[in-house]
Amino acid sequence: MMRNDFMAVTKRAAAALAGTLAILMFAIPSHAASCAGRPQQITFANWAAAETATSKEVTASIAAFEQANPCIHVKMIAIPFADMVSQLTVMTIGNNTPDVMELSSGMPQALAAQGALADLRGYADKALISDIQPSMLQDGEAGGKLVALPLSLTPHGFWYNKGLMTKAGLNPAHPPRTIAALTHDIQVVKAKEPKVFPFAMMTSKGAYTVVVMWPWLQAFCKRPPMADGHLGWTQPCTEQAFAWFQTLAKKHEMPVGNNMKDNRQLFATDQIVFTLDGPYLRGIVSSINPRYAANAAFAAEFGATTVPVGPNGVSHTAIDIHQIAMSAKAADPKAAWTFLRFMVSSPADMRDFIIPEGGLPPLTSLQQRFSADLAQPYQQAWVKEIIPEAVPIPYNPTWYRASNDMVNALQRVVNGSNVKTTLAALEAALKRIYPHFRS
Amino acid sequence: MARRDRGFALATILPALLVLAAIYVYPLLRTIGYSFTDYDLINRTNHFVGFANYVSLFSDPTFYTALINTLALGIAPMLGAFLLGFTEALVLNEITAGSGILRGLVLLPWVVPQVVIAFLFQFMYNPTVGVFNVILKDLGIIRTFQPWLAHPATAPAAVVLAYVWNETPFFMLMLLAGLQSIPNEIIEAAVVDGAGWWQRLWFVTLPQLRRIIAITTILTVIWNFNNFTIIWPMTEGGPANWTLTFSVWVYRQAFQDFNLGYAATIGVLWLGLLLVVTGFYLRAIGGRDEAP
Structure with a gap:
């Protein structure tokens, strides 16, 4: 091979390498690019991702979260609604409880009895708690602890x-x-x-x-x-x-x-x-x-x-609502709480997930903020009449x-x-x- | 066998024995052990309670419901599938043209996965759009659509029908093979003696098939006793426990209620029931053919 040929091949190889690197940089998710260290991964078990009607919405919401929190990566665990309690119980026994869980209908009480859920009073500030209807909070209480926050208000x-x-x-x-x-x-x-x-x-x-x-x-x-x-x-x-x-x-x-x-x-x-x-x-x-x-x-x-x-x-x-809870043994409780709080209180989550799936925002302030999106007569019935009259079912473990x-x-x-x-x-x-x- | 040969033989089968022990014996012993505990994942208890679970089980009305249903759903589909399968085998034994295609078609229900069968039948029984309702209403047999899987009077029969549909080809296949192995000389001798079709069937064919019939019917009963994949998707043991069998009950207790001690107790009694039936099976396959 002549020297000139060798130089030409080297140049082409260098150009190809540079191009590949550039493509890879654009292809890598934004959080990896903008997060100084390796992103912390948290797991989120939910049924929304297991249902075709809502999987797109919850995925969009999580994308919005990861964009706002580039150092946290959310790994979804899709479980059908009917299997939630049994699957989560098995995971808890295996010491593998997901960091954050979507729950409903007495699931918090069943899982709290197994010591699977964290007391959220240690994380939630007063402003957040006072923005939630007391009966909705009560539905997430077990054994004197607040183990779940409302995610989407959906009483019948x-x-x-x-x-x-x-x-x-x-x-x-x-x-x-x-x-x-x-x-x-x-x-x-x-x-x-x-x-x-x-x-x-x-x-x-x-x-x-x-x-x-x-x-x-x-x-x-x-x-x-x-x-x-x-x-x-x-x-x-x-x-x-x-x-x-x-x-x-x-x-x-x-x-x-x-x-x-x-x-x-x-x-x-x-x-x-x-x-x-x-x-x-x-x-x-x-x-x-x-x-x-x-x-x-x-x-x-x-x-x-x-x-x-x-x-x-x-x-x-x-009260038959969708709730969200955090594992008592979350690997990174701070990251898990950041995500949980986003799901409960972020306007992006309401816009991308909660309102499109047909629920109502869990915070009173968010219901007011999204009043234009909740203006249909049936939605008004829920905001003004049905939700205020909702009382918890006496769930137990x-x-x-x-x-x-x-x-x-x-x-x-x-x-x-x-x-x-x-x-x-x-x-x-x-x-x-x-x-x-x-x- | 020489002592050294015996040692060598033992050494060669030992690995297989160890694997079998790990797979079969250990879980079995563990299950029997759990049946004497109050092992409960929700209440987080795991204490030795002696025979308390057994006493509790015999005083539990659900046990008797499950026992009757297990027997009924074990035997009734077998009878239905045997009659249909035997009829099919007799017909196919006589047909020569296109018999290959016909046999293939008749075998289809056997190759469909049971869980698919369950969902197919569940859809056919659907109280709002099910084809059963449409046909029966068009024929004037029912006035309004019926919830076949939700009514105590119809749910067990509806489940039995799905079992029968699935199991008939097995009987057809085995009995057809049996029919074709009967020597022609015997049939011809019966014809010469003036035996009619019914007499040939009763006095020649059935005795010749006795052993096959015993094996296939007992095997089917054992399979039905253990069946979960059809009954769970169709009824989950409902309505109001009318189709609750031991397999469904153990699943509920173990994997829905996480009451493992009690589930193990049901499992041990269920095993006892299966051992009785298996005893009949072993006698059937070990029995000697009678001379024709």
């Missing part, structure tokens, strides 16, 4: 189909506000529109069935079952509630055995008139039935308000174990079993799990 409200109400001769401007009025309207709908289900409630297998049933138990009972160390399944108000469920099932006024997905499908296709569900039902309805994609079309057909008042005399809904028996009892009753004996059997079964609870 009372949805109604205005078009079907009108067809049945009911006035959609006046949805039923009491159990008596609801029962009357259900009968009217059944008589006039026999092909639709006037009412729907989840009665399939799974712990979530109990969550869905709970607002109705609250409507019937001043002190719902399991509250204040009482089992309370054989008290007259619980029996009344179950007798009401049984009558609705017996008269085919509600579908039996449906899960939430089945009921949402029916609601979106104008086959259910009244049901309880979260504010995210709006997005689900339009994804099933594009006819209701536009806000105006949706508002014309569907409305939402508070749970009808029962013998209890007060309208309550059960063995709630998931007990919920199996509760669902069995509900399924027996809607399939025609005697209410009194079924509830007595439930009470006896739960006494084995909660020997210290009073009847």
Whole structure:
């Protein structure tokens, strides 16, 4: 090889190397480029990433976080909602609890009993705490500790189909506000529109069935079952509630055995008139039935308000919200808390994740800040009426174990079993799990 | 065998024995050990409690529900699948043209993964869009769509149907092989003696297939006792425990309730039940054919 040839090859090789380096520098994520050291990795277990409807949103939110915090890298662990408790329990036993976790429906209490969760009072400042509705905070308490903060406010409200109400001769401007009025309207709908289900409630297998049933138990009972160390399944108000469920099932006024997905499908296709569900039902309805994609079309057909008042005399809904918690053994608690705080209080997270997924911001100040994005009539119902009336379900560490028996009892009753004996059997079964609870 | 040869033989099988011990014996002993504890991951307890779990189990109404369901869902699908599979085998044994294609088609349900079968049937039984409801309503058999998997009267039968669909090809395959191994001379002798179709079936074919029938039916019962992949996606043991079997119950106790001591106790009793059935199986495969 001539010297000139050698120089030419060397120059080309140097140019190629420089080009490759330049490409690599642009290709490497920005946090790596701008973070002095190696980025600290934290793990975030959530179901949002496991669901196609929300995975894009949560990914966008995390990208925004990593951009704002270049020295922290978030590794997502996607777990389906139904498997969250079992997976997290197994991870906790294996001493491998994720640094940050999305939780809901009694999961904080189950995991806190295993010592898996950090007390967030040691991290959260007063300004943040005072910006959260006290009952929402209460839902994240376990054993005197604050183990979870609200991430997205999604309690169930009372949805109604205005078009079907009108067809049945009911006035959609006046949805039923009491159990008596609801029962009357259900009968009217059944008589006039026999092909639709006037009412729907989840009665399939799974712990979530109990969550869905709970607002109705609250409507019937001043002190719902399991509250204040009482089992309370054989008290007259619980029996009344179950007798009401049984009558609705017996008269085919509600579908039996449906899960939430089945009921949402029916609601979106104008086959259910009244049901309880979260504010995210709006997005689900339009994804099933594009006819209701536009806000105006949706508002014309569907409305939402508070749970009808029962013998209890007060309208309550059960707090069924998405929460976020931190591992008691997080490798870098500071980084984990920085991320958790971002998810709860950052406008970017509200914009990219919480509001698009159909929830409401957990902080009162953020609800005001995003008022323009929460201006739809159903959203206003949640902000002004439903969220203020939400009260926690009396979760405890063995709630998931007990919920199996509760669902069995509900399924027996809607399939025609005697209410009194079924509830007595439930009470006896739960006494084995909660020997210290009073009847 | 010489003493040295015996030593050599032992040395060569020892590694395999050790692997078997690690895989089978250790977990089994550990499970039996757990059944005498209150090992509970939620309440964080793990103490020796003697026979308390066994006493508690026998006083638990769910145990009897699970026992009856395990027996019912073990035997009923076997009977259905046997009858259908035997009928298919008899038909296919007579057909010559296109029998290869037909056998392939009939075998299809057996090669579909069980979890896929469960989801297929769950979708077919769907109370709002399921094809079962559509067909039955079009035929005028039902007036409104029914929640087949949510009603105590229909859920067990609906699950049995899925099992039957899956297991029929196994019976067909084994019994067809058995039918084709019966010597023609025996059949011809029966024909010469004036035996009709039913008489040939009852007095010649069935006795010849006795051993195959015993093995296949017992094997199917054992598989059904252990089945989880069909029943869990379809009903999770519901509604109200009407399809709760030992496999579902152990899973719930161990991996949902994390009540490992109690789950181990159920597992040990379930193992006892399986050992009884396996005893029948061993007798069946060890039995001698009777002379024709």
